[in-house]
Amino acid sequence: MRIKAKGRIGVIFLAILLIGVLLTMSCSSDNSTTTPNQTTTAPTTTQASTKTIELKFAAQHAPTTDVAKVDQAWADRIYEKSGGKLKITCYFSESLAKYAELYRAVQTGVADCAYYAIGTNPGVTELNKVLSLPFMGLTDMYMPTPIMEQLWEEFPEMKDEFKGMVVLGPRAMAGNHWHTTGKEILVPADIKGMKTIASATTADQMKIAGANPVTLGIGDWYMSLERGLVDSHFTHYAVIYAFKTIDLMPYHLNFGDFGAQCSLDVYIFNQNVWDSLGPELQAVVEEATNWRVKEVADRDVAEVQRSMDYGKSLGQKFVQATDEQIELWKEAFLPYHEQWIKDTGGKAREIYNRAVELIEEATK
Numbered sequence: 001m002r003i004k005a006k007g008r009i010g011v012i013f014l015a016i017l018l019i020g021v022l023l024t025m026s027c028s029s030d031n032s033t034t035t036p037n038q039t040t041t042a043p044t045t046t047q048a049s050t051k052t053i054e055l056k057f058a059a060q061h062a063p064t065t066d067v068a069k070v071d072q073a074w075a076d077r078i079y080e081k082s083g084g085k086l087k088i089t090c091y092f093s094e095s096l097a098k099y100a101e102l103y104r105a106v107q108t109g110v111a112d113c114a115y116y117a118i119g120t121n122p123g124v125t126e127l128n129k130v131l132s133l134p135f136m137g138l139t140d141m142y143m144p145t146p147i148m149e150q151l152w153e154e155f156p157e158m159k160d161e162f163k164g165m166v167v168l169g170p171r172a173m174a175g176n177h178w179h180t181t182g183k184e185i186l187v188p189a190d191i192k193g194m195k196t197i198a199s200a201t202t203a204d205q206m207k208i209a210g211a212n213p214v215t216l217g218i219g220d221w222y223m224s225l226e227r228g229l230v231d232s233h234f235t236h237y238a239v240i241y242a243f244k245t246i247d248l249m250p251y252h253l254n255f256g257d258f259g260a261q262c263s264l265d266v267y268i269f270n271q272n273v274w275d276s277l278g279p280e281l282q283a284v285v286e287e288a289t290n291w292r293v294k295e296v297a298d299r300d301v302a303e304v305q306r307s308m309d310y311g312k313s314l315g316q317k318f319v320q321a322t323d324e325q326i327e328l329w330k331e332a333f334l335p336y337h338e339q340w341i342k343d344t345g346g347k348a349r350e351i352y353n354r355a356v357e358l359i360e361e362a363t364k
Helices: 002-041 045-049 066-081 099-108 127-132 144-154 156-160 203-209 218-226 237-242 271-313 323-344 348-363
Strands: 053-058 086-091 113-117 165-172 177-180 195-198 212-215 232-235 251-254 264-270 317-320
Touching: 053 099, 053 271, 066 086, 066 271, 086 271, 099 113, 099 264, 127 144, 127 156, 127 264, 127 348, 144 156, 144 165, 144 348, 165 271, 195 203, 195 218, 203 212, 203 323, 232 237, 237 271, 264 271, 271 317, 323 348
Parallel strands: 053 086, 053 113, 195 212, 195 232, 251 317
Antiparallel strands: 113 264, 165 264, 177 232, 177 251
């Protein structure tokens, strides 16, 4: 009996030892599987590499306008094309920076990027105004983009005017025609002394052509026209349609299909912000900006047509200037070209002559 008891004790002892070995092996196995898991999930290097960069975009236009809708689509496109790596939040209606402060806001980092109309700040981007001179011979909204990019390539002084910034996507707004309240005009003599809405960039042009410029903010346009404080506006159809001032100006003198003059806008990025994006995200932004240039131009073409159709539905009068009349207008504005060259100095004349050459080549 004792022998049997000892045998049972031995068996139990062996069983305990076996269980201990198995438990040890199990623990060892668990440790070996947790180690690689900890390496892949901690310290989130993968998460860090896909972290979303967030930027602030500033613009003065209201979110309901076509140009703002395209700005938002541009930001959405960047987010999608970057796989969520770059998110740009748009601040419209001057909610981040006032219209006149957009250049400085990007330069100082208040905004990371912004919409910017060349010429907004007199004396700041003067060389870049060359294609905005009246009667340069541009024939459509798509022509100025490649010409401006070519000028930037040949004259780095033009890009240097955007100090501490990167400038992208030059885009022509719709071309300007002349719109009047009380009488039809055909030649420069008809605007002598006429009170004309002007901006800081167009006041001198109007004065040289013989008009009486009245500098007004956008919010004062309608009231001033309605009260007879001004008689005309040299601007494009899309803007008078958007702000309903077309209702007060029933006479329109058109200079060809495009217009006599156009303003250009661009996107500007803070230089340090741009550099921090790296080549991959920079390429995404550039692709989206090229898309935006054509998209907003297409919309402007449609908006100009809607505006003219609306005016015709009101019985308004539209006159197409003849070639002879256009030559008279060119002569009236030519002294402003010379004044711009003189006032701007530096390579202004060289840039001007090259711009004329490129326009002539594009219209052949």
